[in-house]
Amino acid sequence: MKNLLPFIISFFLPGVGQFVLKDFRKGGIILLTYIVSTYLILNLDFLDLIPFWFPHIIIMIWAIFDVYDKVEERDGKKSATRYLAFSLLIVVVLFPLTLTLLTTGLFKSAEFITNEYVNEDRTKEEMNKISTELSLYKNHYGVFPENYESFIRRKPIWVSWKADSWKNPYKYELVDSVNYILISAGKDGIYNNEDDIIRKN
Structure with a gap:
């Protein structure tokens, strides 16, 4: 891996x-040229037609x-060619594959955490707000609303109250004029089981 490092790192930061090969003078020239040329491409208007990745x-x-050239001089042409080929394989195939797997893993982890914890907390908080507004409605009209969709259409900002954080619609049941049940189906999207979130007056 030590022999591949100068090649691999040059793909990303010329x-x-x-520097890895101890040629600080040439490395400094290349790196400085890279930084200056990239800066000019990004900041000078007359260079707008040149893609930013071109330098x-x-x-x-x-x-x-x-x-x-340096590795060939040190280890011979055969070794230098082998190092370059392996470096290309890593950069072009293995690195993107690893990055894709890592990104997928992180996405799945974030999705799991969201489904298991974040969505539940958000739904409970939202249901508390809905319950508060339902109580205010009853205080004003003397009864709870018969139709939930008509109730949330009273204010445009309440449109998001149609469904919980898992995008499952809330189930609203008016037991009688002074009693209601508001239900979220929970993360499994199925009503009437143990993971339902229920609010009553």
Whole structure:
């Protein structure tokens, strides 16, 4: 891996591979050229037609060929070619694959945490607000609303109260004029089981 590092790092930050090989002068020149050219591309209006990634590609190729020459001089052409080939394999195939798997894993973890904890807390908080507004409605009219959708249409901001944080619709049941039940189906989306979240007056 130590022999591959100068090649691999040159793909991402041209010039640093030379630092690994102790050629600080050449590395400094390449890195400085990379930084300055990228800055100019991003900040000068007359260079707008040049893609921002263009300096990276050109200077990356320069850096990699320079690393190749140095490794060839040190270890021979066969070894230098092998190191370059393995580095290309890592950067082009293994690195994106690893990044994809890592991103997918993080996304799934975030989704799990959201479903298990965040959505439940948000739904409970929202149901508390709905209960408060239902109580205010009863205080004003003497009864709870018969139709839940008509109730939440009273204010545009209440439209989000149609469904819980899992995007399952709330179930509202008017027991009688002074009693109601508000139910969220919970994370499984199925009513009338143990993970339901229930609010009563």
